[in-house]
Amino acid sequence: MTTHVLKIVITGGYATGKTQFVRSISDIEPVSTEQVLTATTERALKHETTVAMDFGSIAINDQITLHLFGTPGHERFDFMREHLLVGCLGYVVLVDSCRPAHLPQTQHLLFRSMELTEAPFVVAANRQDDPTALPLNYIRRRLGLPFNVPLVPCVATDRTTVRGVLLTLLKHIAARLTLHS
């Protein structure tokens, strides 16, 4: 029996919850490349960071498997994101709803990703369970996102909302395919 693999990439800025996103939804124990952070300023947010990629898998049925690739968030590992985006069916851009300082970096990442691939993408606003989180309309405006790009609320530790983000992406891909066919 042939197994069909669909590649989805999870990308975003530093400490936006990409590794947790993959962990929350993956059927298998995710493959992570976490290393201890040494820079003091970076340790303020977390103690370990992804240096190559995260890998998770979701078996839809016997024939179809979704492969999730999480990219590193550091700019110095941008080359990994470029490799991972090649041939992807679509991608998710994660943004931290509680750190407005990261929005310009995410905007730069969005433009760079759109240059690399024209696969459909959705933006997921993480930490929307926090009562102080920035509202979606503000995030959309700061990122300069047009309304035809879905912006989805998300909590990376909550499997239900992560599933919702992936469903939105798949629906977005399906809509694009319908349009092109």
Added chain:
Amino acid sequence: MALEGNLQNMALSDLIQVFHTDAKTGILFLKGTHERGVIYVADGRLIDAVVVRGKERTIVATRDEAVLQMLTWEQADFIFRYEPTVRKRPIRIVHSGQCLILEGMRRHADPVRTLSYYNITPETILHLAALPRNVRSGVRLSIDQWRILSWIASGQNVHTICQATGLDVPAVTRLVVELMAIGLVEIAPCLSAATEPAYRDCTMIASAAPVYAHDVPYINKNSRSFSNVCGTMRQVCSEIDLLDVITRCINQL
């Protein structure tokens, strides 16, 4: 559980707009170079604020004036924490956030109008302000502020206070403005009509420039290479139609 950043990344006017539109509740702490500020927000409304200076935490401004001072800051770290008990605090800010933003923009455009310096002359007579019933203690004054306050209590004008304290007019004016910002001192009633702050009437400044200035044009790209990706995926999924696969994914995920 907090919103963190710097005013360079998100201006205070943007924060106030977000608090209002999303009905946020909590305490906003700002840490500038020399001063620190706190704004209390209940269900999107600014209800109280204070600006303090130095390690002694000398109060520089309170209420509306504190927000207006913070709106002029360009560099400060901020953290907004959710705190539902803020709703129980008394409301001490008179004007809406929108009104304060517009007044802040007006002052930013015309620094001469910052605070009430331009209203205070050596002939200006000052008196103690009537404190509201819900006022709380905890105001810390510097020695010079105390000296000025003691002379104001006897109804003296700025010129007399300068002679009595040995301070020059600019120094006394600055201290008087600080005491006015705290809410302890007012200009005597005979001059109050001329010194009424213009921001009480928001319509005067309604034509100011838009608050938001961060919009960046979106690069709308064509989708030719997306079809190439689809072609690649079709090769991977050689036996079934890609659209069918995705539809099945949606149904089964």
